[in-house]
Amino acid sequence: MWPTSSHPRAFHERRQRLVARFPGPVLLPAGSSRPRNFPANRYAFRAESHFLYFVGRGVEDAALLVTDGTATLFAPEPDPEAAVWTGPTPSLEQLSEQLGLEVRPLAELSPPPNTATLPPQDLPSAFWLAELLGRDLEAGDGANLEGVDAGLADAIVDVRLRHDAAAIAQLEQAAVVTVAAHRAGMARTRPGLREAAVRAAMEAEIIAQGMTTSYGSIVTVHGEVLHNERHDGLLGPGDLVLADVGAETPEGWAGDVTRTWPVSGRFLSEQRELYELVLAAQRAAIDAVRPGVRYLDVHRTAGRVLVSGLTELGILRGEVEELLQRGAGALFFPHGIGHLLGLDVHDMEDLGDRAGYAPGRERSDRPGDRYLRLDRDLEPGMVVTIEPGFYRIERILERAEEVGELEDALRRDVLGKYASVRGIRIEDDVLVTDGAARVLTDALPKTADEIEALVGA
Amino acid sequence: MWPTSSHPRAFHERRQRLVARFPGPVLLPAGSSRPRNFPANRYAFRAESHFLYFVGRGVEDAALLVTDGTATLFAPEPDPEAAVWTGPTPSLEQLSEQLGLEVRPLAELSPPPNTATLPPQDLPSAFWLAELLGRDLEAGDGANLEGVDAGLADAIVDVRLRHDAAAIAQLEQAAVVTVAAHRAGMARTRPGLREAAVRAAMEAEIIAQGMTTSYGSIVTVHGEVLHNERHDGLLGPGDLVLADVGAETPEGWAGDVTRTWPVSGRFLSEQRELYELVLAAQRAAIDAVRPGVRYLDVHRTAGRVLVSGLTELGILRGEVEELLQRGAGALFFPHGIGHLLGLDVHDMEDLGDRAGYAPGRERSDRPGDRYLRLDRDLEPGMVVTIEPGFYRIERILERAEEVGELEDALRRDVLGKYASVRGIRIEDDVLVTDGAARVLTDALPKTADEIEALVGA
Numbered sequence: 082m083w084p085t086s087s088h089p090r091a092f093h094e095r096r097q098r099l100v101a102r103f104p105g106p107v108l109l110p111a112g113s114s115r116p117r118n119f120p121a122n123r124y125a126f127r128a129e130s131h132f133l134y135f136v137g138r139g140v141e142d143a144a145l146l147v148t149d150g151t152a153t154l155f156a157p158e159p160d161p162e163a164a165v166w167t168g169p170t171p172s173l174e175q176l177s178e179q180l181g182l183e184v185r186p187l188a189e190l191s192p193p194p195n196t197a198t199l200p201p202q203d204l205p206s207a208f209w210l211a212e213l214l215g216r217d218l219e220a221g222d223g224a225n226l227e228g229v230d231a232g233l234a235d236a237i238v239d240v241r242l243r244h245d246a247a248a249i250a251q252l253e254q255a256a257v258v259t260v261a262a263h264r265a266g267m268a269r270t271r272p273g274l275r276e277a278a279v280r281a282a283m284e285a286e287i288i289a290q291g292m293t294t295s296y297g298s299i300v301t302v303h304g305e306v307l308h309n310e311r312h313d314g315l316l317g318p319g320d321l322v323l324a325d326v327g328a329e330t331p332e333g334w335a336g337d338v339t340r341t342w343p344v345s346g347r348f349l350s351e352q353r354e355l356y357e358l359v360l361a362a363q364r365a366a367i368d369a370v371r372p373g374v375r376y377l378d379v380h381r382t383a384g385r386v387l388v389s390g391l392t393e394l395g396i397l398r399g400e401v402e403e404l405l406q407r408g409a410g411a412l413f414f415p416h417g418i419g420h421l422l423g424l425d426v427h428d429m430e431d432l433g434d435r436a437g438y439a440p441g442r443e444r445s446d447r448p449g450d451r452y453l454r455l456d457r458d459l460e461p462g463m464v465v466t467i468e469p470g471f472y473r474i475e476r477i478l479e480r481a482e483e484v485g486e487l488e489d490a491l492r493r494d495v496l497g498k499y500a501s502v503r504g505i506r507i508e509d510d511v512l513v514t515d516g517a518a519r520v521l522t523d524a525l526p527k528t529a530d531e532i533e534a535l536v537g538a
Numbered sequence: 539m540w541p542t543s544s545h546p547r548a549f550h551e552r553r554q555r556l557v558a559r560f561p562g563p564v565l566l567p568a569g570s571s572r573p574r575n576f577p578a579n580r581y582a583f584r585a586e587s588h589f590l591y592f593v594g595r596g597v598e599d600a601a602l603l604v605t606d607g608t609a610t611l612f613a614p615e616p617d618p619e620a621a622v623w624t625g626p627t628p629s630l631e632q633l634s635e636q637l638g639l640e641v642r643p644l645a646e647l648s649p650p651p652n653t654a655t656l657p658p659q660d661l662p663s664a665f666w667l668a669e670l671l672g673r674d675l676e677a678g679d680g681a682n683l684e685g686v687d688a689g690l691a692d693a694i695v696d697v698r699l700r701h702d703a704a705a706i707a708q709l710e711q712a713a714v715v716t717v718a719a720h721r722a723g724m725a726r727t728r729p730g731l732r733e734a735a736v737r738a739a740m741e742a743e744i745i746a747q748g749m750t751t752s753y754g755s756i757v758t759v760h761g762e763v764l765h766n767e768r769h770d771g772l773l774g775p776g777d778l779v780l781a782d783v784g785a786e787t788p789e790g791w792a793g794d795v796t797r798t799w800p801v802s803g804r805f806l807s808e809q810r811e812l813y814e815l816v817l818a819a820q821r822a823a824i825d826a827v828r829p830g831v832r833y834l835d836v837h838r839t840a841g842r843v844l845v846s847g848l849t850e851l852g853i854l855r856g857e858v859e860e861l862l863q864r865g866a867g868a869l870f871f872p873h874g875i876g877h878l879l880g881l882d883v884h885d886m887e888d889l890g891d892r893a894g895y896a897p898g899r900e901r902s903d904r905p906g907d908r909y910l911r912l913d914r915d916l917e918p919g920m921v922v923t924i925e926p927g928f929y930r931i932e933r934i935l936e937r938a939e940e941v942g943e944l945e946d947a948l949r950r951d952v953l954g955k956y957a958s959v960r961g962i963r964i965e966d967d968v969l970v971t972d973g974a975a976r977v978l979t980d981a982l983p984k985t986a987d988e989i990e991a992l993v994g995a
Contacts, residue, residue: 118584204662309625312748
């Protein structure tokens with residue numbers, strides 16, 4: 082598939098929803114591309130998500146002003162001298178027509194007093210904005226907002242939390258390509274290759290379909306390293322590959338999927354036992370995704386299935402509810418069950434926990450809950466990931482002070498039998514609807530048998 | 539091939555060469571990774587090239603201090619809490635052993651007065667450095683240096699201009715993978731695909747071999763757009779694909795190669811005529827690459843072959859030397875014949891023209907010469923690209939004020955017969971040696987017949 086764009090009307094309606102919630106003047110910067118090793122060699126430009134949400138296209142160094150209910154894009158005028166290098170770029174008039182939005186030269190931008198904004202990620206844009214607005218502004222500091230900016234953030238969170246039809250269509254496109262990438266990765270897998278070969282097959286699928294990765298790909302035989310950035314490991318015949326890879330559409334919408342598969346194409350029996358346990362936890366969590374359900378309870382549902390299964394396998398001993406109370410889930414599943422998904426892979430995380438945590442809720446400091454990025458009551462239109470895992474993490478399990486009072490519950494002799502498992506995670510992207518949750522990435526198989534049929538094929 | 543690292547001795551020797559040329563204290567920052575759409579979602583870190591040159595590995599937020607002839611790396615201490623997320627990271631002691639260099643905690647860094655430095659590309663690192671040194675410093679502003687910094691830049695240019703054996707070994711590795719990428723791109727090409735499919739095949743080869751792209755890939759049927767960043771075009775059966783794609787080794791060394799091939803696997807006869815002309819210009823330029831030769835003359839050699847060929851084809855009319863004097867080459871070949879290649883695809887361009895232009899030489903303002911990035915007398919150990927091209931650029935050819943006095947020399951009727959050619963470029967990476975130049979990328983075929991055999995195969 083080749084990605085399709087949303088209709089300009091979708092962005093017009095989003096801007097109207099913003100105005101309805103936040104009447105005051107608003108200025109949203111697109112941001113600037115970042116230099117890599119010298120000023121002219123730059124990373125691919127990716128606009129600020131709040132800008133993309135209301136404009137639909139990254140226009141470098143532009144800014145959207147919404148004032149008195151009217152939206153105007155202020156954009157740099159194309160440099161005719163640059164045409165030899167970059168090809169014809171649309172004039173501001175053409176841009177206006179394409180975006181369905183008034184476009185004016187950037188030099189005319191003069192925001193009214195008390196204009197609210199959200200800090201961009203890059204320092205040069207933050208400087209420019211601070212000077213324009215005549216007040217301090219720290220790049221990337223959306224977690225600490227005050228005054229009108231805090232009010233704007235609340236309004237935007239409210240608008241962006243529940244996805245409209247155009248957003249869901251974009252997330253569906255990201256899901257299609259993300260699924261294709263995982264299929265390609267499974268097909269490419271064989272013993273003796275490097276992790277990088279599998280990563281290449283997956284990212285090639287994404288690049289070929291006009292998209293980009295929505296975050297740094299994790300493709301590793303060391304799934305126990307949760308944010309593993311290395312790709313130089315060799316695929317051993319008894320290893321599991323954990324691949325956490327997602328596609329991003331040109332409008333900026335993200336996919337985020339994890340699968341874990343055996344290099345040889347066959348799970349060892351201990352690997353299969355734990356794989357099926359993680360899968361059962363994932364299914365139970367997805368089944369729990371319904372409007373009105375608190376996401377923390379979805380997280381706990383997965384934890385309960387995991388701990389219960391681990392007692393059945395004999396890795397943990399004790400009574401399930403008591404083990405859960407004592408935080409036994411965190412020994413093997415230290416991260417959260419998932420997060421919001423949208424224009425950002427952790428949607429609106431630039432605003433800290435303002436989007437992920439409902440007003441009045443705060444992060445717990447319990448080991449199994451402290452990394453949970455989302456604790457809201459679910460509503461139709463939200464998209465969340467559901468991604469339980471099982472990991473044997475040395476840093477946790479081999480240090481008495483980490484295991485603490487759970488030492489008596491942990492049967493290290495039994496755990497030793499599962500040495501062929503380092504990390505398993507199964508992750509899908511799930512849309513909350515009025516009825517049962519809809520798994521946007523359900524075209525990607527996940528039972529052990531289905532996975533085996535795809536590896537090396 | 540999987541990339542191999544240089545021996546720590548190579549970096550020790552480079553630091554000694556620096557000390558021999560610049561005894562004063564020197565501080566070289568590694569730089570910081572750049573945030574993408576939220577603070578935790580970052581572009582892949584790529585250290586400053588000057589840091590990589592003397593250290594050999596990107597250590598984020600570290601800095602190399604060379605004072606009194608002794609080099610010390612100051613690096614952030616690994617956070618044990620982060621181990622769950624990032625896996626075990628080497629202690630400073632282990633890092634020291636791996637790098638063959640004393641490593642101290644970053645907090646102990648206290649540079650002596652009058653320490654010279656070069657500005658990093660990212661603003662946060664530039665701020666940190668400015669505060670540490672107690673003076674102004676502008677990110678990415680290496681083109682405007684004064685005082686000790688200017689002296690340091692001259693010394694580093696002198697050290698980095700001629701590549702040592704370790705550097706050449708790295709450039710050879712980058713060349714091998716770059717060549718493989720181009721072969722993969724040719725093989726993947728067929729009518730009806732998007733440019734992105736070819737790009738994906740090329741970048742997959744680079745990713746699979748543990749490397750990254752050294753610059754944003756150009757893969758386009760609109761080769762006349764010199765820095766084309768789009769990849770959504772359809773490959774028409776009569777189109778030429780221009781692909782300018784290079785691999786970068788983990789130590790940061792770049793490949794930079796361009797090939798142009800017919801989508802159908804067969805050049806049309808007009809395409810072949812112009813292709814062979816560009817190839818003749820490239821060969822003449824490579825033949826001219828010898829120690830002591832001024833690079834501007836290499837550029838002019840290519841221009842002469844092109845203009846002479848264009849008169850033979852009837853596209854230009856007039857006497858060749860006179861046409862060259864009048865700048866006729868720039869009508870179809872507006873950019874320079876190439877540039878330095880090393881850790882940067884335009885090596886040391888962060889220092890403006892300090893590396894590319896020998897002292898006393900300046901950029902010409904002549905149309906055909908003004909974009910020339912290099913004008914030095916060549917020396918053994920330099921690596922340069924040789925990349926002539928032929929482009930039909932609307933912005934140039936269709937505007938009377940651009941063509942100017944050359945209107946009488948331009949036979950638009952004849953040019954019209956070559957409408958199937960929009961852009962052709964042929965680029966290789968060339969090492970200056972004591973004898974004939976060595977083409978590092980010569981494993982990649984480039985005659986029209988050879989190219990035809992590889993497309994779609």
